[in-house]
Amino acid sequence: MGEVEETVADVGEFALIRRVTGNRSAGPATLLGPGDDAAVVAAPDGRVVACTDVLVEGVHFRFDWSPPEQVGRKAAAVNLADIAAMGAEPTALLVGIACPSTTRASVVDELSAGLAAEAARARAGVVGGDMTRSDTLVISVTALGTLDGRAPVTRAGALPGDIVAVAGKLGWSAAGLAVLGRGFRSPVTVVGAHRVPAPPYSAGPAAALAGATSMIDVSDGLLADLAHIAEASNVAIDLVGDRVPVDQRLIEVASALGADARHWVLTGGEDHALAATFPNASAVPPDFRIIGSVARGTGVTIDGKPYPGDTGWQHWR
Template sequence: MRTIGELGEPGLIGRVSAKFPQTADVIIGPGDDAAVTSAPDNRVVSSTDLLIEGRHFRRDWSSARDVGHKAVAQNFADIAAMGARPTGLLLGFAVPDDLPVAWVDGFADGIAAECATAGGAVVGGDTVGAPAVTVAITALGDLGGAEAVRRSGARPGDTVAVTGNLGLSAAGYALLRAGADGPDEALAEHRRPSPPYPQGPRAAALGASAMIDISDGLAHDLGHVARASGVAVALDSSALVPPAGLRSAVERLAELGGGHRGVREFMVAGGEDHALAATFPPGTGPPDGWTTVGAVREGQGVTVDGRTPPPTSWNHFG
């Protein structure tokens, strides 16, 4: 089995770069001191994330390709949540000497495939040696003339709507922890989340007043919107429409003895969904594909069916 140590840095860079398709937004791609990407709007949207082996992914739970997909998805989801279109991606990649070249190939395939789905291109990167696989992604995007949709714009009287596969990733994670090898939908969503990228700019165009990427759970992340906007958010869990595969995942978890959480609990509290939640002023509506699940009111905090949801804790240092 050939390793990265045998391939060396220049070989690694060439091998990985060859997999990345370029787009019309790429003016100067990888290979120079810096990349140049189009920013037709005169503003550039940017977001960065670090993923560390053993903390954010496990090589025995996720394939290399899955890790590539997920790293891109969680970053371009942040771009979409501002109402922007993904344009460019920078990839920092730290690898141990004994990492198989085949793992890098799969990882780069996942990066390339998710970039193609989102519409962005890899424009630059850096590769270094490290004890654990570490992935640093920075995503760039363009607002296309729209106003950026912040967390702070929700106002009493707005409706709250969501789009994407709420709860499915968390159910997949629970299944993996329980040692299950199915059902497939939940495992697949945990390994390769599928953010509804185009819905971000669509919501912005239709007048969304606030928007957020759901990474730590719907109720938790709407808490950020409530705080930033100085409002209360009231969710009606009966309005939530479970994504395909969530019910069967929850049933399987119950069979395995880990079934104290129901479908709505996963949808309200599940992390790593990379769904989108947004608020819409009266007279504006969510685009097709969104579900209205609540209302913005005077006050503070998030309630689910009138009650305070249990706290979720994603302390990254815990």
């Protein structure tokens, strides 16, 4: 008979917390790491940028599609990208995990390894956490960041005449989801983009330093998220269709699946690219590519026309 794996109930709450937070790099901003009632994270700027996301098994991830380590990386990335979208540098993560008592302890170990690895990629650390029992596995992550003296880059600063640009991948996660949904596990690069997004963390502060007037993390789809900027800034955004890049690999996958690669690029979420507006083309940093412009009016168009159909992800729809 095979060896029976220990469950979270066998290990216990406090030992699990130590396994999630212990022996991990806490990041350069951590003054007091895990082990006390709370952590202490440096905020020399006098302000803390904070965001939180909740990922639910069966809604945001499936372990038959992604191993726990990759789910952990994704849980960290979706939060760290939001920090970067404010023009800030990530400093720390706080993690809460709720799961059934029958959950294998190795799942929690792998989740925490992924969380820590992605945090380290952004020069942040996991500084605290909590565990509790639940019928469904849920991961809640809170990310903290610092502006280093800069003003935050919000959704509300775009002005008529600005340039629209984007950094990072678009459409890859949606393509990977489509592949997995058909029961396939390759192409590996496409499926991997859905399992573990690669937000361009450094592009956020770079955009802020370059004078970005607004910025957003592309989590729900390029058109949907640009619509948030348009609404918050009381402007219209028009994209140049030929300037929105559709990678040849996505075209090949879409052809095989009978899908539309351009639709993935325009409306697919979870790539966590950064979309921003700049006062002129010369202000756009090298990591960004220009895809459109800002004008007076409302809404988002492509070559002056509204996009037909859904423009991105919405919960409960």
